[in-house]
Amino acid sequence: MARESDEKALELPAGIAPAVILVEPQLAENIGMTARAMANFGLSELRLVNPKNGWPKKGVREAASGATHVLDGATVFPTVAEALADLNFVLATTARERGQMKRVFSPEEGMAEVCARPGQRIGVMFGRERVGLSNDEVSLADAIVTFPVSPDFPSLNLAQAVLLVGYEWRRASGRALLPFAGEMQTPPASREALIALFGKLEAALDAAGFYPPEKRDGIARNMRDMLHRMAMTEQDVRTFQGALKAVSRAMKTGGAG
Amino acid sequence: MARESDEKALELPAGIAPAVILVEPQLAENIGMTARAMANFGLSELRLVNPKNGWPKKGVREAASGATHVLDGATVFPTVAEALADLNFVLATTARERGQMKRVFSPEEGMAEVCARPGQRIGVMFGRERVGLSNDEVSLADAIVTFPVSPDFPSLNLAQAVLLVGYEWRRASGRALLPFAGEMQTPPASREALIALFGKLEAALDAAGFYPPEKRDGIARNMRDMLHRMAMTEQDVRTFQGALKAVSRAMKTGGAG
Numbered sequence: 001m002a003r004e005s006d007e008k009a010l011e012l013p014a015g016i017a018p019a020v021i022l023v024e025p026q027l028a029e030n031i032g033m034t035a036r037a038m039a040n041f042g043l044s045e046l047r048l049v050n051p052k053n054g055w056p057k058k059g060v061r062e063a064a065s066g067a068t069h070v071l072d073g074a075t076v077f078p079t080v081a082e083a084l085a086d087l088n089f090v091l092a093t094t095a096r097e098r099g100q101m102k103r104v105f106s107p108e109e110g111m112a113e114v115c116a117r118p119g120q121r122i123g124v125m126f127g128r129e130r131v132g133l134s135n136d137e138v139s140l141a142d143a144i145v146t147f148p149v150s151p152d153f154p155s156l157n158l159a160q161a162v163l164l165v166g167y168e169w170r171r172a173s174g175r176a177l178l179p180f181a182g183e184m185q186t187p188p189a190s191r192e193a194l195i196a197l198f199g200k201l202e203a204a205l206d207a208a209g210f211y212p213p214e215k216r217d218g219i220a221r222n223m224r225d226m227l228h229r230m231a232m233t234e235q236d237v238r239t240f241q242g243a244l245k246a247v248s249r250a251m252k253t254g255g256a257g
Numbered sequence: 258m259a260r261e262s263d264e265k266a267l268e269l270p271a272g273i274a275p276a277v278i279l280v281e282p283q284l285a286e287n288i289g290m291t292a293r294a295m296a297n298f299g300l301s302e303l304r305l306v307n308p309k310n311g312w313p314k315k316g317v318r319e320a321a322s323g324a325t326h327v328l329d330g331a332t333v334f335p336t337v338a339e340a341l342a343d344l345n346f347v348l349a350t351t352a353r354e355r356g357q358m359k360r361v362f363s364p365e366e367g368m369a370e371v372c373a374r375p376g377q378r379i380g381v382m383f384g385r386e387r388v389g390l391s392n393d394e395v396s397l398a399d400a401i402v403t404f405p406v407s408p409d410f411p412s413l414n415l416a417q418a419v420l421l422v423g424y425e426w427r428r429a430s431g432r433a434l435l436p437f438a439g440e441m442q443t444p445p446a447s448r449e450a451l452i453a454l455f456g457k458l459e460a461a462l463d464a465a466g467f468y469p470p471e472k473r474d475g476i477a478r479n480m481r482d483m484l485h486r487m488a489m490t491e492q493d494v495r496t497f498q499g500a501l502k503a504v505s506r507a508m509k510t511g512g513a514g
Contacts, residue, residue: 033417040410181361
């Protein structure tokens with residue numbers, strides 16, 4: 001998984017992020033959360049077709065939680081055909097089969113298809129909260145995207161569907177970099193440091209009378225196994241040795257020295 | 258991408274779905290939408306640690322949009338340690354680096370790790386809406402999951418973070434089947450049917466005087482290219498031929514026959 005420090009090296013093409021088209025969306029909360037989901041994954045072009053009960057809507061900016069730039073840039077169209085007019089390739093999200101002879105993609109497959117069309121203007125259509133897209137609206141799209149939801153509970157919230165598409169687009173386009181990396185960046189401690197640590201630990205446990213005599217070596221080896229699994233770095237070994245030193249001193253003097 | 262008809266053949270192991278642990282969640286809407294997101298991807302074990310401003314909360318059932326079975330089954334704990342007690346492997350979701358020497362996974366990598374631990378009880382922790390998890394809480398986890406969000410807008414809504422983890426778990430565990438397939442299931446029309454269609458189309462266009470004489474063959478071949486790209490099935494060819502027949506008849510008789 002690439003980290004953000006690799007981003008400049010990637011030389012990603014500009015202008016291929018798909019437009020998100022909401023057809024007759026109703027709830028301010030859903031539109032606002034759609035804007036937020038888009039911003040989370042680097043999408044910014046929002047098109048609204050004939051929003052129900054007017055536009056702009058009360059409460060939509062709060063629901064966008066700071067992604068108001070997406071709302072401010074949103075374009076409103078009276079019909080689906082007008083919203084799609086300039087696009088070269090269009091995907092329609094549907095939960096149910098529509099009896100149309102269309103390719104059906106998972107979100108991952110759909111976004112791979114998008115990234116295979118550099119320079120084309122792409123749109124992804126999302127339907128009304130309750131009834132989705134009409135069959136006629138679906139017939140204006142090239143292909144369908146559907147979500148691999150549980151058949152026991154298939155109804156995805158509108159903004160959550162947008163989130164999944166944005167997330168998969170970001171992955172497919174090579175931009176899905178994690179903001180930070182883990183400890184794997186630091187190499188494990190040298191064998192010398194580890195063996196020295198084993199020695200100090202076993203000496204301390206011997207002095208504490210911890211080992212039952214007949215089991216001493218077996219238990220010591222089990223503990224070495226545990227320490228191996230800790231995959232200690234040099235710093236970890238120093239920390240552990242510092243703790244052992246304090247404990248060993250306290251055992252000799254009978255208290256914190 | 259496997260379709261749901263393959264599901265029985267998969268013989269998926271039971272009991273490996275991770276528990277979702279929300280630490281001091283505040284908004285009813287977020288908890289309800291978390292339950293919905295979990296149900297969408299087949300997660301059902303929700304654990305709430307010390308929900309802010311009490312539990313149950315007004316409005317949480319509405320926000321769950323039918324996923325109330327997840328809410329009804331949710332367990333409430335006073336502390337994180339108690340919520341995690343019975344788990345064998347724990348992931349903590351964080352947006353920022355925490356200065357801890359932990360493995361950091363993308364959601365995809367984290368869920369692959371979960372699926373590599375069949376039979377283990379797994380939990381994924383999600384923090385407070387505003388401030389996330391504390392460093393001490395993160396220190397109780399084995400590893401971190403972070404999301405490949407845009408650095409320009411990294412703040413993911415709590416329920417949306419849960420959705421992404423559920424989605425990636427479903428994919429990693431081989432359950433991410435699409436509810437329906439596309440037209441690829443039907444083979445293309447035979448060459449014989451296609452060639453017959455070319456003949457009928459070209460005869461109709463000849464009769465209509467469509468082709469400029471010196472360009473006739475070139476245009477006819479371009480149209481054959483377009484028809485190839487349509488990837489017509491036998492049924493498509495019959496439909497097209499029916500349309501041609503009606504048009505050809507009307508051209509002879511001067512109107513709809």
